[in-house]
Amino acid sequence: MGVEIIKSKIRDVVDFPQKGIVFRDLTTVFKDADCLRELSDMLTAIYAEKGITKVVGIESRGFIMGPILATRIGAGFVPMRKPGKLPAETWQESYTKEYGVDVIEIHKDALCENDVVLLHDDLLATGGTMLAAYNLVKRFNPKKVYVNFLVELEFLKGRDLFPNDVEIESLIKY
Template sequence: MASDGRVERIASSIRAIPNFPKPGILFQDITTLLLDPQAFRDTSDLFVERYKDKDITVVAGVEARGFIFGPPIALAIGAKFVPIRKPKKLPGEVISEEYSLEYGTDKIEMHVGAVQPNDRVLIVDDLIATGGTLCAAAKLIERVGAKVVECACVIELPELKGRDKLGDMPVFVLVQADESV
């Protein structure tokens, strides 16, 4: 990890909001990172430095905050950007993957044909918590025969053990968050 102050700048630009969206949750708000052009650039630069020589052909961004970080990475490394969206947001034919939430299930979708069997994919989201969304995104990518090279997130909530759900899937995170309210 870079020892040039960038990770510290990124971490200090993220606002923690207690009891949002419900009591007992310490919400990690990346909108304050986006208000700091240097921290935002540092975030993008650290990801680009990591992935520029890994032959990534697709950057798949998970709705919604993966849409913020994914496109600049894709452009910088010469990869295409593929949005992974919530149900009924993509026109045309899609494939879906359902995943478990604390109460019930949710689903994500990707356009058929957006990712090809020979693609090398980086999955990007802002945060890894329980790992359900990233796991579902990885399953979508693998179902079409592509290889997930790594999952990249700005923040990890380690107490929720999201990496466990991903098994041996490589995960790269810039900031470890403290989850205590």
């Protein structure tokens, strides 16, 4: 199975969550056992040999493949969450979404300088969410930070927000 078959199983939902947006719905991929396995295999092929110690998944859709990948590459999993959800002390970063400001948080003891981090989310749109996540992870001064998405909306040019030396990979592009 290749990327094109997985792409063909993504459900396009027109005008969700608001008019003019085509929502790329991955639930139709995740529910297919062969597709789920293939996604997991493709991510593992990219990241297994990079010495990654922690996969950081972004709430909520980064919580689906993030832990699956972590187990495949022998890394731990760290959740980055929406505000007020993590119980212990956190670092926070705010970012601008279309309507107003959003915040994400990570536990202060989630990462350390010895970590090699893979930041994972399902989709790159404007890049605001991942840039905030990236800045949050960089506060821990880890050895290296990789960035991964299942889907990239290339026409929104979200990857242009990141420094040139950041290795950003996406499997499926629009």
